[in-house]
Amino acid sequence: MLKLTRKLEYALIALRHIQGQATEKIVSTKEIAETHRIPLQLLAKTLQQLAKHNIIEAIQGAHGGYRLKKSLDNINMNALIQILEGPIGIMDCSADSNCVQLDICNIRKPINRVNEAIVSMFDNLTLADITRH
Amino acid sequence: MLKLTRKLEYALIALRHIQGQATEKIVSTKEIAETHRIPLQLLAKTLQQLAKHNIIEAIQGAHGGYRLKKSLDNINMNALIQILEGPIGIMDCSADSNCVQLDICNIRKPINRVNEAIVSMFDNLTLADITRH
DNA sequence: ATTAAATACGACTAAAATAATCGGATATGC
DNA sequence: GCATATCCGATTATTTTAGTCGTATTTAAT
Numbered sequence: 001m002l003k004l005t006r007k008l009e010y011a012l013i014a015l016r017h018i019q020g021q022a023t024e025k026i027v028s029t030k031e032i033a034e035t036h037r038i039p040l041q042l043l044a045k046t047l048q049q050l051a052k053h054n055i056i057e058a059i060q061g062a063h064g065g066y067r068l069k070k071s072l073d074n075i076n077m078n079a080l081i082q083i084l085e086g087p088i089g090i091m092d093c094s095a096d097s098n099c100v101q102l103d104i105c106n107i108r109k110p111i112n113r114v115n116e117a118i119v120s121m122f123d124n125l126t127l128a129d130i131t132r133h
Numbered sequence: 134m135l136k137l138t139r140k141l142e143y144a145l146i147a148l149r150h151i152q153g154q155a156t157e158k159i160v161s162t163k164e165i166a167e168t169h170r171i172p173l174q175l176l177a178k179t180l181q182q183l184a185k186h187n188i189i190e191a192i193q194g195a196h197g198g199y200r201l202k203k204s205l206d207n208i209n210m211n212a213l214i215q216i217l218e219g220p221i222g223i224m225d226c227s228a229d230s231n232c233v234q235l236d237i238c239n240i241r242k243p244i245n246r247v248n249e250a251i252v253s254m255f256d257n258l259t260l261a262d263i264t265r266h
Numbered sequence: 267a268t269t270a271a272a273t274a275c276g277a278c279t280a281a282a283a284t285a286a287t288c289g290g291a292t293a294t295g296c
Numbered sequence: 297g298c299a300t301a302t303c304c305g306a307t308t309a310t311t312t313t314a315g316t317c318g319t320a321t322t323t324a325a326t
Binding site: 005006007039041042059060061062063064 | 284285287292293294295296
């Protein structure tokens, strides 16, 4: 309940790892996976998603890997969550909505306010805030 | 991801329903379940948990049911979550901790800060805030 | 007393979400 | 050409959440 996913966790660990290296160094998935004991394939797919969304840059082929493409100051946690998991919705009615209850529901509005508060919190948290401290 | 559970949702709906009735009226699980289309048994168990923790009072036997025992102003959302789901932990290392990573982990501290921010948010949200708006 | 309607509660099953793996394709440095 | 990477869809395994079942107990009404 109210848990972030492993994928997200792995993404943060990886970004922090990459950030810790020399600016132009290309870091392979394998290096990150072994250093932090993360399942290689899962990390690979996660990094691919980040590359597709221009957070990191992929360099293919032997000696390939990734490096940062954007400063982590300019990416917020909410954007990362969107990329990896879609929009935050603490209850089904917060995001899409095909709830059985519909108009019967007596708590939708307040729940949506809570949802917005959480979104706003993650909007105001840059990835640098997480990877630098 | 970052979802509240149905149990919690049902609890909030039920509390709001009870609060909407005349102060001393005893409300049965069945009434709430039917009004809001909630699976009876699941709601029953949820209300039993709330009763055990003195948020509502159970009246047994025919014509039994529940009524509020505490003012919802005096209970915060975090307490309700604790009762129904245990402590909030957005990642495994936030709550207990038998993470494979342990000291290898490079994001534990910032994640814990995020966790605390969420806890604090729910600490400052009373059930009345949710059930009255 | 008996019955009906309610809470109490442990055990179980079903469904959904998440985590992880597999298999093959493509790119590139040596 | 081979080793080592990213790329990516499909599948399987695991875990968590949701829901059900069966039974016991309590109490009002008859």
